[in-house]
Amino acid sequence: MEEKRHTLPRAKMIKRRSDFQHVYQKGTSVAGRRMILYVLRDSRVAGKVGFAAGKKLGCAAVRSRTKRLLREAYRHMQHELRTDVGILLIGRAGLAAGKMQDAATELRRLARRANIFASGAARAEERR
Secondary structure, three states, X not given: OOOOOOOOOHHHEOOOHHHHHHHHHHOEEEEOOOXXXXXXXXXXXXXXXXXXXXXXXXXXXXXXXXXXXXXXXXXHHHHHEOOOOEEEEEEXXXXXXXXXXXXXXXXXXXXXXXXXXXXXXXXXXXXX
């Protein structure tokens, strides 16, 4: 079986403020303890992902660590998710204090609740 690369190219990231606002306002949200997942089915952001951490979380170092954990958790499971949706991940307080495994577990749980696993990955996920 072919090994999938776990990279996250810049072309697959939401970078414009208008796209962030579009997903935030029109998308559906699923909230967890350490992050919020917004999902929007729209061709403008399909297959893209955005990461955010508000200033309420703390200083720049805390916000950077929060976004780094979100990126890493998403990067490892991006091949299991649907490509017809745009995803926005927003870090909450407490995420930066945790470990990457905590972020990955929470993201997997939220993705299951938002029903954004690809068809083959959904069946594998149900067995977990």
